[in-house]
Amino acid sequence: xxxxxxxxAQHIGKRYNVDPNKFDSITQAMLTADGDPxxxxxxxxxxxxxxxxxxxxxxxxxxxxxxxxxxxxxxxxPEGEEIIDSREVFKTKRGKDGGILKRRVRVVAKGFQQTQNxxxxxxxxxxxxxxSVRMLVSIxxxxxxxxxxxxxxxxxxxxxxxxxxxxxxxxxxxxPKDRGRLLRVLLSLYGLKISAKNxxxxxxxxxxxxxxxxxxxxxxxxx
Numbered sequence: 001x002x003x004x005x006x007x008x009a010q011h012i013g014k015r016y017n018v019d020p021n022k023f024d025s026i027t028q029a030m031l032t033a034d035g036d037p038x039x040x041x042x043x044x045x046x047x048x049x050x051x052x053x054x055x056x057x058x059x060x061x062x063x064x065x066x067x068x069x070x071x072x073x074x075x076x077x078p079e080g081e082e083i084i085d086s087r088e089v090f091k092t093k094r095g096k097d098g099g100i101l102k103r104r105v106r107v108v109a110k111g112f113q114q115t116q117n118x119x120x121x122x123x124x125x126x127x128x129x130x131x132s133v134r135m136l137v138s139i140x141x142x143x144x145x146x147x148x149x150x151x152x153x154x155x156x157x158x159x160x161x162x163x164x165x166x167x168x169x170x171x172x173x174x175x176p177k178d179r180g181r182l183l184r185v186l187l188s189l190y191g192l193k194i195s196a197k198n199x200x201x202x203x204x205x206x207x208x209x210x211x212x213x214x215x216x217x218x219x220x221x222x223x
Contacts, residue, residue, distance in 0.1 A: 036090045040172030043090060048103070052090060055105040059088075063107060068157050068187040071175060076184075077166050083182065084113040086191070088170040108191035109167055116193075119165065125196035152203075159188040159198035 037043035043052040063069045077083065086109050093101045114120055140147050152158070165185040175181045188195035 036092050038090070039170065040088060043172075051103045052105070055090075055103040056088065059105045059107055062154075063157075066157055066187065068185065068189060069107070070184050070186065071177070071181045072166070072184040073179070073181055077182065081166055082113070082115060082119045084119075084165070084167045085110040086167045086170050086183065088173070106190060107170060109165065109185065109189050111192045111195075114165075114193050120192075120194045123193050123197055125200050155203075156188040156190055156195040156199045159195070159202035161186060161188060161192075161194070161198065165189075165192060 037046055037052065040052075040056060043049060043056075046052060086107060089106045089108055091104045091106070093104055095101050137147070139145070167183050167185060169175070169183055185192070188198040
């Protein structure tokens with residue numbers, strides 16, 4: 001449910017036996033963010049509904065532009081294919097001072113409903129070991145190299161799926177043609193079991209193409 005910041009601070013303080021008046025500004029920001037709606041129907045009752053609606057519309061527009069999701073008739077779904085649920089995640093993005101920067105909505109799949117060897121096979125997605133990161137930093141320092149970081153917006157959606165995934169629309173989202181259609185997912189939507197794996201291999205392929213030759217170390221370091 002929805003709490004005002006002060007009410008929610010009292011709620012958390014009582015639950016964990018902490019004086020809510022001693023919460024720092026970061027904790028206060030986190031408490032406020034926890035009051036975000038859980039779905040589109042709930043968001044309609046919020047005072048800032050228009051801002052949530054704008055974020056909702058932007059997310060669906062972006063998914064349509066990238067051809068990540070499309071509506072499909074029920075009889076278009078191949079026999080034996082799993083149909084999973086989906087949801088929208090509503091999040092208030094805040095600055096360091098706790099002030100609201102923007103509202104964000106993301107459509108995610110309930111991938112935990114997928115069955116292995118039916119909807120997917122392997123889900124392996126590597127993570128860099130701390131020793132490998134330290135090694136890269138040491139080599140960079142020793143040779144006077146510059147270190148840089150980068151963030152890829154909606155990274156997973158850059159990777160296509162080997163085969164479509166079918167899912168029901170999130171709560172509160174209606175078929176625009178009112179025909180009870182479902183959603184066909186074509187790109188690695190957040191929440192799917194294989195999205196992280198797909199994105200990793202897509203990224204490695206791009207890096208290899210850019211670098212010309214490459215050697216994989218621990219699957220995540222390309223030289």
